Amino acid sequence: MKARYLIPLGVFLVIVGFLAVGLKLDPKKVPSPLIGKPAPHFELPTLYDPAEKISPEKLRGKVWLLNVFASWCVSCRAEHRVIGRFVQLGLAPVYGLNYKDAETDAKAWLAQLGNPYEAVIVDREGNTGIDWGVYGVPETFVIDKKGIIRDKIIGPVNDEIVRDRLVPLIRKLNEEQG
């Protein structure tokens, strides 16, 4: 037996090793160091009324969601309808964080697809995104009455996530004391 005929087997075993490790990992789950921590501070204007400033402190006392989106993000388009349906459940308001986007593009995008947001917060430079640890769009944060981040969804929210993860969590958070 010559050693070179063992090469395919060797390469294959390495791949199997990686697959075995990969099996234990959830590709959709990216741990966020922010979960359980207070929501990072920002004070930003809204898209439709630049005079109005929103900050997490102002939203204390209610459970709310922050949905990071941008008109240039393809999967946000798919997610948008789900957000719309979630809002109709009336469980919690969703604030949009318009991330690194041009104002006209964002407005056109919302005009075309509908605007489910309680308010759209503008983060043109992306600094707030960095504070919040956003590394891909869309991302969705759940913030409780005390202003603590309780969950983070990376990638588009779908109906399954709404049903199995968001709705039970928000029901629970709504019952907590502020």
Place this chain on the structure above:
Amino acid sequence: MIPEIGHFALILALVVALVQGIFPIVGAHKGWASWVAVAKPAARLQFLLLLVAFAALSWAFLQSDFSVRYVAENSNTRLPQIFKFSAVWGAHEGSLLLWALILSAWTATVTLFGRSLSPLMMARVLGVLGLVATGFLAFLIFTSNPFTRLLPAAMEGRDLNPLLQDIGLVMHPPMLYMGYVGFAIPFAFAIAAMLGGRLDAAWARWSRPWTQAAWMFLTLGIALGSWWAYYELGWGGWWFWDPVENASFMPWLAGTALMHSLAVTEKRGAFKAWTVLLAIFTFSLSLLGTFLVRSGVLTSVHAFASDPSRGLFILLFLATVVGSSLALYAARASKVRSHVRFALVSRETALLLNNVILVVTTVSILLGTLYPLIIDALGAGKISVGPPYFNAVFIPLTIPLAILIGLGTVARWKRDSLAHIWAKVRLPFVASLVFGLVFPAVAMAHFTWKAALGMVLAFWVLFTTVRVIRDYARGRGLGGLSLSQWGMALGHIGVAVFIVGITLTSIYSLEEDVRLVPGDHYRMGGYDFLFKGTTHLEGPNYQGTRGEIVITKDGRPVTVLYPEKRNYLTGMPMTEAGIDPGLTRDLFVALGEPLGADGAWAVRIYVKPYVRWIWLGALIMALGGILSLSDKRYRVLARREQRAMAGETA
């Protein structure tokens, strides 16, 4: 009661598969004729039992028997009959049952057509297939049983995923599985040949038609999936480099390499060990594809429910099958010598390069597909690899491949000279340069060098293929060509057509998202799109909106398109694009979202030149595969060998 019969048949099939896997292989090793004789009846019985199981599950779907969990989760009384049937393979459990059924169907076919095989070889081939089937059936029964009951029975089913309620997707999985599973046959031949210690040209000749058949189905399956994505997903894309798409494309590339390398092994007796390795590689990629799709280790737009216990099972299965095959290869391949010499300039070299490029492409795609997983497993973070990577590796690799098609087909076996090859390709070379440069300038909106490059390659493949056909036909006419020569020619012409489609669509497509109020016009690519408004739509298991768009060109009517937006019972919205297909262009209109009260809609409009040629090319390639495998030479040789064999034993 009927589901229990199916369940019972499934369990019996597992037992039979185990028998089929063990007795013939041990019998062939020890020389026990009675054990060897088990192979054929066991293979046929296994097929029969799986047919019963599949029929029972289909019956449960057609009767809307919601006491079966799988039926309740994937069907609905209001689902049209045809989709009730196709819902059988609409989700994980049923598609695995289809996988197993197709494997047993291929195996049973081997028992019918493989009459020229020696009994020992036949026993080993069926034994290997039996072991593969055992693994799959165990997976099916222990982790993904489609016959599990639901108590109490559901009143109504959850309905089939609306994405799958489409004729393209009714046919896509069976075709794809025919291809995936079909590669089990050359794999089994390779393993059997190694077990028997006889790796010769006969082994390659047996494997060739089976490989071509599997490849043909896989080609059709992938093309159907791409065509479906194009008209159903509503944004006009036809390939996304998604992990699940890659999972089907990798065995296709490896299978293409295998087909070509089998030709060399059969005709010239060269590349023996390499061909065996490719056969293992191709089937391993089919299994890996199943693992990737079913285990959820990678994120994919194909949102299949994933389950770690299933993933672990498939991984163990994959490790056992591929690991033991490669161990066998390591033990046996060193004894296989190809005592065939060939010159540097020869068809062998061209085919060797073809294999190298195809394998490098496959490995690049494999790397890109697994890279996020590897990085994650090393704890180095989360990344995703997207189309830019795949396009950057795939496109440059296909250019030398297209050039090789021309050179390889005109080159002689064993030894050739550059002068001779040049004499043959001179005319096609000049003609492809001229036609390729002129075409985008004359027939398209504007000239680009990329388009010219693509068209030169396409014409090069076409003209060299025509040149080869002319050479073959010299002295005996076109009718004198064998089916496998026609098959080769069509396969390559399919590649040319495919290159035309990809090049022109990706460079010249026009697309725009526009806001249209009823009565609005929009002009694009010389066409005028008039939005007439929308009407309400009532389907069997959906409601929706239907738009009407009148298209004219220079004042003359072209067509009227009715794009739809459907809301299915499951709550999932679906886009049905309105498409006016054409040989040189598709007009594609999809409804986005309603905008405001004045009846305005976001409408997506595309003009996609030559997009059909992508699937047309795949169809022509598949047709080439059919012609090749129908070549009578395989049957004539088979009969001759059979007679020789009969003479030996008499």
